[in-house]
Amino acid sequence: MTAAIETQGLTRRFGDFTAVDGVTMEVPAGTILGLLGPNGAGKTTLIRLLLGLLAPTAGRGRVLGYDVVREGEAIRERCGYMSQRFTLYHDLTPDENLDFYGRLYGLRGRALASRKEELLAWAGLRPYRHARAGALGGGLRQRLAFACAVLHCPPLLFLDEPTSGVDPASRRQFWDLIYDLADGGTTVLVTTHFLDEAEHCDLLGIMLGGRLAAFGTPAELRAAYAGEEGLDRVFLRLAQEPAT
Amino acid sequence: MRRLMLERGRAVAPAIHLVRVSKRFGATVAVSEIDLAVHPGELVAAVGPDGAGKTTLARLAAGVLAPSAGRVEPDPRGRVGYLSGRFSLYPDLTVWENLTFLARLNGMAPGAVEAEAGRLLQWTGLLPFRGRLAGQLSGGMRQKLALACAVIHRPPLLVLDEPTTGVDPVARAELWELLRHQAAEGRAVLITTPYLDEGESCHRVALLYRGRLLAAGSPAALKARFPFQTAVLIPADGQWRRRALALAAAHQLPGVRWAYPLGAGVRVALEPGLSPVPPPGYRLVPSAPNLEDVYVWLSEGDGRSDAAGRGEGTSRGGGRPDRQQLDRRWHGRWWHSWRWHGRRWHGPYGPDGQGEVPAR
Numbered sequence: 001m002t003a004a005i006e007t008q009g010l011t012r013r014f015g016d017f018t019a020v021d022g023v024t025m026e027v028p029a030g031t032i033l034g035l036l037g038p039n040g041a042g043k044t045t046l047i048r049l050l051l052g053l054l055a056p057t058a059g060r061g062r063v064l065g066y067d068v069v070r071e072g073e074a075i076r077e078r079c080g081y082m083s084q085r086f087t088l089y090h091d092l093t094p095d096e097n098l099d100f101y102g103r104l105y106g107l108r109g110r111a112l113a114s115r116k117e118e119l120l121a122w123a124g125l126r127p128y129r130h131a132r133a134g135a136l137g138g139g140l141r142q143r144l145a146f147a148c149a150v151l152h153c154p155p156l157l158f159l160d161e162p163t164s165g166v167d168p169a170s171r172r173q174f175w176d177l178i179y180d181l182a183d184g185g186t187t188v189l190v191t192t193h194f195l196d197e198a199e200h201c202d203l204l205g206i207m208l209g210g211r212l213a214a215f216g217t218p219a220e221l222r223a224a225y226a227g228e229e230g231l232d233r234v235f236l237r238l239a240q241e242p243a244t
Numbered sequence: 245m246r247r248l249m250l251e252r253g254r255a256v257a258p259a260i261h262l263v264r265v266s267k268r269f270g271a272t273v274a275v276s277e278i279d280l281a282v283h284p285g286e287l288v289a290a291v292g293p294d295g296a297g298k299t300t301l302a303r304l305a306a307g308v309l310a311p312s313a314g315r316v317e318p319d320p321r322g323r324v325g326y327l328s329g330r331f332s333l334y335p336d337l338t339v340w341e342n343l344t345f346l347a348r349l350n351g352m353a354p355g356a357v358e359a360e361a362g363r364l365l366q367w368t369g370l371l372p373f374r375g376r377l378a379g380q381l382s383g384g385m386r387q388k389l390a391l392a393c394a395v396i397h398r399p400p401l402l403v404l405d406e407p408t409t410g411v412d413p414v415a416r417a418e419l420w421e422l423l424r425h426q427a428a429e430g431r432a433v434l435i436t437t438p439y440l441d442e443g444e445s446c447h448r449v450a451l452l453y454r455g456r457l458l459a460a461g462s463p464a465a466l467k468a469r470f471p472f473q474t475a476v477l478i479p480a481d482g483q484w485r486r487r488a489l490a491l492a493a494a495h496q497l498p499g500v501r502w503a504y505p506l507g508a509g510v511r512v513a514l515e516p517g518l519s520p521v522p523p524p525g526y527r528l529v530p531s532a533p534n535l536e537d538v539y540v541w542l543s544e545g546d547g548r549s550d551a552a553g554r555g556e557g558t559s560r561g562g563g564r565p566d567r568q569q570l571d572r573r574w575h576g577r578w579w580h581s582w583r584w585h586g587r588r589w590h591g592p593y594g595p596d597g598q599g600e601v602p603a604r
Contacts, residue, residue: 038412039383138294164409165438167293167453168536169544172504179505183488193412196441196536200507218507232413232441239414 002065004029004156004187005050009059010068012045019045021210022059027203029155032178032188034201036235042210043191047158050189051076064156080154082145082162090134094125094144097133098151105152119147123177139170146177150186157181159190163197175200195232204231206238213238258283259401259432260305260324265314267300274300276455277314282434284400287427288460289443290436291535292452298436301452302328302405305434320401325394327404332390335379339370339389342378343396350397357396364392368422384415391422395431402426404435408442420445440535451539458542463535470533470541472501472513475520478527479509493523513537 005027012020020042027033035043048054050063052072061068063075088097098119102112120126123143128136133144142162150157159178163171182188182202190201198204199218206214206221214221218231225234258281267275275297282288282305292298303309307320308328333342343364347357365371368388373381378389387407395402404423408416420442427433427447435446443449443463450460459466477494490510494503499515511531514520522528 036413038414165294167296167539167543168440169540170293172540175506176504179487193410193416194439195413196439202507232417235413236417 002029003027003062004031005033005061005063005189007050007059007061007068010046010049010056010061011058012049012054013057018210020049020056023212024059025205025212025215027187027189029187030182030185032182032190032200032202034198034204035189035191035207036193036195036198036204037207038239041207043207045210046207047189047191051079051158075156078155080149080152080157081160082149082158083160088133088141088145088148090132092133093130094120094133094136094147095129097144097148101148102151107151115151115153119151122180123147124173137170138166139173142166142170142174143177146174150181155186157186157188159188161192161194161197162190164192164194195235198231206235208239256283259286260320260403260434261317262301262305262311263315263317265304265311265316267297267304267309268312273455275304275311278450278452278455278457279314280450280457280460282401282432284432285427285430286448287423287433287435287446288448288450289446290434290450290452291438291440291443291539292436293438295454296452297455298438298452299329299405300455302326302403302434302436305401306403320403323399324401324403325397325399327390327394327402327407329405333378333386333393336377338375338377339365339381340374342389343393346393347396352397360396360398361392364396367425368392369418382415384411384418387411387415387419388422391419395426400431402431402433404433406436406438408437408439416442440539443535449535451535451542453539453543458539466535466538467533470538471516472533473516473518474511474513474531474533474537476506476509476511476529476531477503477522478529480525480527490526493526496523497528 003026005025008024010020010023011018023046035046037043045054049056050061050068052063052068052075055069064078066074068075089100092100095116098116099112102116107115120129123146125140125144125147128140133141136144146162162178163174166174178188178200190197192198202217204214204216204218204221205212214225214234216224221234222231225237261281262278264277264279265275266273266277278297278301280288280290280301290298290301300309304311304316305320306324306326306328307316308326334345337345340361343361344357347361348354352360362371365374368391370385370389370392373385378386381389391404391407394404408419411419423433423435424445437443446463448460448462449466451458451466459469477490477497479490487505487510491503491505494500494510494512497512497514497520499518499520501513501515503510503512505511509529513533520528
């Protein structure tokens with residue numbers, strides 16, 4: 001199995017502040033990796049390093065086989081991104097939103113049309129294709145944003161708190177789409193504050209003070225830190241340990 | 245009609261009782277006929293997604309908004325501590341100034357302010373930051389300060405609108421500790437939150453959905469109403485990469501009501517009373533129902549039009565299997581459908597929950 005993300009001692013310092021401190025990890029393709037941590041723990045900096053938007057102070061990393069220092073452009077071309085405050089054009093229909101984003105990604109003509117149909121069906125948006133996006137419910141809008149983020153079939157997908165604020169039924173449905181992609185080989189990196197969102201991930205990385213304080217499957221982390229208790233206990237236990 | 249709660253043999257009147265309150269904004273019904281009481285010493289969470297009516301409910305309970313119908317009794321004004329949204333502080337005042345200013349606004353005697361402010365800063369762990377501008381606090385510290393501001397005049401009722409949203413898990417746990425302490429001191433605490441798991445640690449939970457109250461009760465009582473047995477189907481070899489297979493296997497279990505993938509396994513709800521045998525190569529690990537199960541069960545009886553509503557389901561994907569049509573006929577409504585590979589439909593099916601579980 002090839003690794004989608006591979007880092008060794010990835011470090012980034014800003015002056016005498018170490019934002020990311022020696023992160024070493026290996027994420028197989030098709031994995032859903034959840035990245036947890038309080039604000040300021042280094043999650044965003046780590047993502048910017050992985051995307052080649054920031055140069056590491058030390059260490060190295062390869063994403064989708066490309067070097068994060070020299071081949072950032074190639075990495076970014078192959079990534080999809082969706083944030084909690086996803087950007088859709090509320091005055092446009094789902095159809096038009098997909099058209100718009102498709103053209104941004106350089107899709108044209110028949111290729112765009114067929115990809116669009118595929119995604120509308122996949123995300124369950126066909127009945128709403130001609131409604132104004134702004135008039136759709138939260139769950140639907142979110143799936144539309146997700147469809148826009150994966151238009152260009154990115155092998156690596158970044159999701160920032162993807163399901164906060166949507167109702168639980170829509171949330172389960174949304175995860176179904178994520179699992180579908182992961183089964184198809186897409187690697188998904190989810191950053192979240194939502195500890196029960198983390199339960200959905202295949203692998204979890206808990207970041208504290210720039211370090212990757214724990215890394216493993218949810219079951220492994222529970223076994224190592226909290227017995228049968230919830231992941232929130234794992235998190236709190238790690239956070240309360242004095243930094244070494 | 246006032247709801248009463250018995251405490252040591254005597255009746256205790258609720259600190260706040262929303263009596264069938266509704267609130268309309270133009271054509272939008274933000275809150276529809278909600279009946280909810282919070283008693284002294286009780287910590288109640290109103291939980292729901294965006295658009296469920298949480299903020300409107302909080303504002304009604306705090307007396308900053310008048311209901312379109314129904315009533316709120318007794319009048320909360322003058323005896324409520326209210327924390328609205330996330331930016332109720334003065335960013336260009338210090339921690340100390342925010343606290344003492346709020347106290348004076350609430351009519352506290354100047355002599356009492358200093359002592360109480362010091363005590364609260366000690367309690368929230370903000371004492372070392374008393375001189376820092378509120379605008380320069382982290383999200384968690386800001387919420388703790390906002391909480392201190394809301395309780396400094398010792399109101400018998402505390403209403404907090406989403407104090408934990410966007411706050412990191414560590415700060416969130418600390419904030420909850422402070423809230424439990426407030427309830428233990430005898431205050432009635434009503435909090436709104438989008439996180440169902442936060443409801444688990446409250447005395448009672450009110451599940452909100454599109455302005456309606458689906459159900460209210462203690463977490464244990466709500467979960468006890470969930471009519472199915474829940475379990476997780478896990479591949480025996482621990483190979484978490486065979487999700488689609490595990491899901492297909494879950495749908496072969498006898499009496500399966502719904503199944504959805506969750507991390508390494510597939511969470512299933514099965515008819516009660518069966519002792520299902522997992523298919524070869526899998527383990528079936530019993531797992532207690534959670535509030536999310538209850539919420540999905542109750543909200544899906546609603547014939548929703550948003551996510552995977554009926555209209556959408558019929559046109560999504562290919563033909564639906566017969567079982568689903570049967571279930572639909574059987575229950576009048578069908579739940580929710582999860583699509584999986586190969587244009588096949590797998591759905592969690594369940595009964596109509598609407599009206600089956602009365603509020604309280």
